[in-house]
Amino acid sequence: MNYLLFAPEFTLTAVAFAVLGVDLFLPRDKKGYLPALSVVGLIGVFVLSLRYLWGRDTDLYDGLFLIDNFSLFFKAFFLVLGVMVVLSSVDYVKKHLSRPGEYYGILIFSILAMMLMAASGELLTAYISLELLSFSLYVLVSYGRHGLKPSEAGVKYILLGAFASALLLYGISQVYGMLGTTRFDEIHAALLLEGTPLNPAVLVGLVLIIAGLGFKVAVVPFHMWAPDVYEGAPTPVTAYLAVGSKAAAFALILRLFSQAFMPAFDDWQIILVILAALTMTVGNLVAMAQQNIKRMLAYSSIGQVGYLLMGVAALSPLASNGVILHLVGYGGTNLLAFMCVIVFYNATNKEEIADFAGLADRSPFVAMAMSAALLSLAGLPFFAGFTTKFYLFTAAADGGLLWLVGLAITNSLISLYYYMMVMKQMYMVPADDNTPLNVSMFSCGVLGMLLAGVIIIGVYPGPLVNAIQAATKAILP
Amino acid sequence: MLSAIVFLPLAGAMVILLLLKDARQIRLFAAAVTVVELALAVAAFVIFRTEDYRRVGDMEMVEVYRDWIPALNIQYHLGVDGLSTPLVLLTALLGMCAVFASLHVQLRVKEYFMWLLVLQTAVTGVFVSLDLVLFFIFWELELLPMYFLISIWGSGRKEYSAMKFLIFTLLGSAFMLVGILALYFSVGTFNIVELQNIEGAQLILPAGTVFALLFAAFAVKLPVWPVHTWLPDAHTDAPTAVSVMLAGVLLKMGGYGMIRMAVGMFPGRAQEYAWVLAVLAVISVLYGAVVTVRQTDLKRLIAFSSISHMGYVLLGIASVVGVGGAVSSVGLTGAAMQMFTHGTITGLLFLLVGLVYDKAHTRHIPDMGGLAARMPIIAVGFLIAGLASLGLPGTSGFVSELLVFLGTFEVWSWITALAVFAIVITAGYILWMVQRVFFGPLLPRFASLGDTTVVEAVPMALLVIAIMVVGVYPAIVSDVFKQGLEPIIQSLQQVGGP
Secondary structure (H helix, E strand, O other): OOHHHHHHHHHHHHHHHHHHHHHHHOOHHHOOHHHHHHHHHHHHHHHHHHHHHOOOOEEEOOOOEEEOHHHHHHHHHHHHHHHHHHHHHHHHHHHHOOOHHHHHHHHHHHHHHHHHHHHEOEHHHHHHHHHHHHHHHHHHHOOOOOOOHHHHHHHHHHHHHHHHHHHHHHHHHHHHHHHOOOEHHHHHHHHHHHOOOOOHHHHHHHHHHHHHHHHHHOOOOOOOHHHHHHHHOOHHHHHHHHHHHHHHHHHHHHHHHHHHOHHHHHHHHHHHHHHHHHHHHHHHHHHOOOOEHHHHHHHHHHHHHHHHHHHHHOOOHHHHHHHHHHHHHHHHHHHHHHHHHHHHHHHHOOOEHHHHOOHHHHOHHHHHHHHHHHHHHHOOOOOHHHHHHHHHHHHHHHOOOHHHHHHHHHHHHHHHHHHHHHHHHHHHOOOOOOOOOOOOHHHHHHHHHHHHHHHHHHHOOHHHHHHHHHHHHHHOO | OHHHHHHHHHHHHHHHHHOOOOHHHHHHHHHHHHHHHHHHHHHHHHHHHHOOOOOOOOOEEEEEEEEEEHHHOEEEEEEEOOOOHHHHHHHHHHHHHHHHHOOOOOOOHHHHHHHHHHHHHHHHHHHHEOEHHHHHHHHHHOHHHHHHHHHHHOOOOHHHHHHHHHHHHHHHHHHHHHHHHHHHHHHOOOEOOOOOOOOOOOOOOOHHHHHHHHHHHHHHHOOOOOOOOHHHHHHHHOOHHHHHHHHHHHHHHHHHHHHHHHHHHOHHHHHHOHHHHHHHHHHHHHHHHHHHHOOOEHHHHHHHHHHHHHHHHHHHHHHHHOEOOEOOOHHHHHHHHHHHHHHHHHHHHHHHHHHHHHHHOOOEHHHOOOHHHOOHHHHHHHHHHHHHHOOOOOOHHHHHHHHHHHHHHOOOHHHHHHHHHHHHHHHHHHHHHHHHHHOOOOOHHHOOOOOOOHHHHHHHHHHHHHHHHHHHOOHHHHHHHHHHHHHHHHHHHHHHOO
């Protein structure tokens, strides 16, 4: 067995321990080296992954881990995401959080967990990776110092997360009990052998797995935890939760449904279709009533999960491309939106939507970046959101779900309304206090990078789409 | 060349956003950009009119980048034919007028001119896109500047109006997007040229449904009764320049889409449902005209008259059913001409209303009177625009309305007869309005008002010239339109023939 194939994961673990270790010896005023070390480490692993894993198609530990283009793509995506989250945390951590060492260390562990999730080729490995991710996030969510909200968020997330894990585990045991295996390819073969109709016991297991994963990505009706947790967590963690953990869960979902449960397509498609319709509608309708920007973004991301589920429900190579592309586009956009919230919170300590009044005068650049993010989330042209949503909707329509696409388009319209409400605050309502916003050059730089990314994906998605097609080929030849 | 025409205003907007600070510089720069843009558009129009190699059914000045998003076969594909070239010219002309009419804007100058230029790029892009996705992108892009321009620089219930405009148009876009996707999965391309006359193709939705989806999207924009209610609000509360752009070119996106997409792609469906179009058209024409008579706000009055006039466009389109298999090109040409002339005429009217309002500070008609004594140039301009609007021979309005009526009378005699009656109402409200605002005794509180300045008169003069030239020598535009419509007429005859 070639352990070199596992080098990125080993190295990343070392980086995480290095951050935790170095933290012990750094004096209080030198803690600024920690994010720098994290970023260097993450970029190093990024280069290493691309260098050693490019174009490989093999497995490790008898198929527990799959080394293919799909896992490589997500590895790269998560590492870039990690770099962006670390960069957007720098100012926030300095101002609002204590113990930066553990913060960055645990963040890196969670990235490791996501990489493992995308690469796992077997149910229990996937479960363990998911738990590593969840435990890291439990800590990060309750990292805030002030008031009851962080604790409330933490407790809620732990309790509901544990419940979801139990469901997932029960579903896995059900599948193992009936089919006698937990490896994806063997499940696939077993299902083909059994033929239709699907054994009801397997179906129960499948439904429980869907419910368990549904909790993790906040699918309606398993979404109740999301708004509270999003509101209570430190904002960079919220961003990470909204983008990273969702992307990882969808990577797992894509692999699971295409490589393991594809023969039972007719049985689970209807479940996902109903969940998708519910999720996008509820998410977008409730988002309209929100006063807090983080809660609003939480509900809006629930809506986005609905679109993504729609893509999974129409599973085909085209739809898989669409889901991955939308994950990337939505991820970049959401990071940009949250980065604006972070910058604003750092300067004012406020995060209600009404507090954004007059932002266009106080800081035109932040207002512009925020507008770009909101319009991209709504799916307007020239931004990532349009291109990726268009691809996703096209793919779903190609899969025969034209009516669901109609519903999704209607939902996009609804979403534009509440995004516009934020823009109205920024551009049309005068501010109470008109002092310019104090934004560091560093934060401006991060904002600029994210903004450029959102526009580039929107205008010229060609290279990204090519990479994604290569990734999809690994799971859906 | 087309890329330059489309993206020049956008580039100008970027320069304004990033480089220019001084308000005076910004105004001059924006004006310069639109002048260059107009020059380019005129050049394109002249080249199009004179080139010998131009053939019926071909797109000219095509620019294609095939590998834009190869996975979905989405291409960057621009081109013009006889239908779009005059509309590009119209956009550039009114874009320049809009900028010249806003030189006195003081509030947030930088953003204002930036949005105005972005708007121009979006509208031009709609007219020259030959890829449905690109078309849709420009179609949506136009919403943003409009929303901001109305809700920041407007008056009255500006935020309500802007939101209403946004919601109506987005609803239309939703229909269009579903239609576009249905087309893509049936035919496998977004190429508008390849999608012309796909009556025979096997579609995943019934062809009638796709036709209805596309028609609904464009009907909102045109606007057609009963989805017209956003228009009076948006017009009344928008700043002058935006009203000019809205009435002058944005409504034409609806008419253009109807002819190119709805009719061009589904000639058979268009003939089947032509009676619906005709009925909706005559309701728009008459309802618009009757409601206009009752308006007391100068801008609202012209806004409602637009609904009536855009009804003629739809009426012209309804003539596609033809008589006994023979479809004449007169009705469609009339519809296209009506779009062009309405753009210049109503653009001019809104421009002048803006000037009157700037000076008299009121748009309430009963409060005005005798203004001709103080502002003779504006009064003359208003009279010309008004007479053109009611279709006086010698002006462009006459030509287009005559063509529409000629084209539709043999097909829908009774409906056309009803619509012709609206001319009488139009004459009534236009003349009554001009009389109440400009003639009669001069009210004492207007005694100190002045006439236009030279800068204000430039766009006015340009539009008056356009109205007169087309009125006296309509072939300068109608030939181009006719040639562009030829392929559509041919496919209509093919479908409707025995």
